[in-house]
Amino acid sequence: MKQNILLIDGMALLFRGFYATAYRGNFMKTSAGVPTNGVYQFFRYLLDATNTFSPTHAICCWDMGSKTFRTDLYDGYKSNRSAPPEELIPQFDLVKEVVESFDIPNIGLENFEADDCIGTLARHYATEHNVLILTGDQDILQLVDEGIQVAIMRKGQGNYEVFDHENFYEKRGIKPAQMIDLKGLMGDSSDNYPGVKGIGEKTALKLLQTYETIDALLENIDQLPKGVQAKINADLEMLHLSRTLAEIKCDVPISCRLEDALWKYDKEKVTKKAAMLEWKNFAKVL
Known part of the structure; x- marks a missing residue:
């Protein structure tokens, strides 16, 4: 039951x-x-x-x-x-x-x-x-x-x-799992990590609605507007780090x-x- x-x-x-x-x-x-x-x-x-x-x-x-x-x-x-x-x-x-x-x-x-x-x-x-x-x-x-x-x-x-x-x-407007990539792109001011400088929630949502994931987005980066490309390329390391910080771990040794x-x-x-x-x-x- x-x-x-x-x-x-x-x-x-x-x-x-x-x-x-x-x-x-x-x-x-x-x-x-x-x-x-x-x-x-x-x-x-x-x-x-x-x-x-x-x-x-x-x-x-x-x-x-x-x-x-x-x-x-x-x-x-x-x-x-x-x-x-x-x-x-x-x-x-x-x-x-x-x-x-x-x-x-x-x-x-x-x-x-x-x-x-x-x-x-x-x-x-x-x-x-x-x-x-x-x-x-x-x-x-x-x-x-x-x-x-x-x-x-x-x-x-x-x-x-x-x-x-x-x-x-x-x-x-996105799936639950995409919340992680959303935070990777836009950061989180309350947790104090920046994501990609210059990309806010509106742009991040639009990108994920089009490409679904950060990985797919990076594979198609040459299709993005030049300004967005420049922002992502300038902050690639922080993008990946922000995504890691945003992801809740679901394999912690507790029961x-x-x-x-x-x-x-x-x-x-x-x-x-x-x-x-x-x-x-x-x-x-x-």
């Missing part, structure tokens, strides 16, 4: 939850002074998603530090990101403790990003089951396939845009047994954890 497996992009939800409440200065500190706003909001998002999509299983994936094989390849990768706010730092460990109280496995591996763990698990489970990835991060759209959907969180709680292999082309990921939590255990964090109204959310 096919199961419905929810893969959660932990950092995407935690950061989103933190900033959604922090802008009002609402850090929800415990009497010991520990801020919990990001963690609290994380679980409101999680519970809304489980109510909306009714998974049978849930797994949460995490980044394990800022150094990965991508920073080894390109030291500018994500170097534009400032340090997290001090109120968020204690919440990185705290959120995993609360995830454990729900009996949801926490998965992460040093030298890889959460995306790589999500990609590996998604490909593995999708051979026999249905996978839904919950995130706010567009990079994960490259994983959309038969059996793999991505729910992008939009503004406002409970607002999702779901991408699947049937609606993807209509929404994006998670489905029986360890059943979405069936012990309300008493969760309530106890919530009480420790002084969340008075959490029982109403459960």
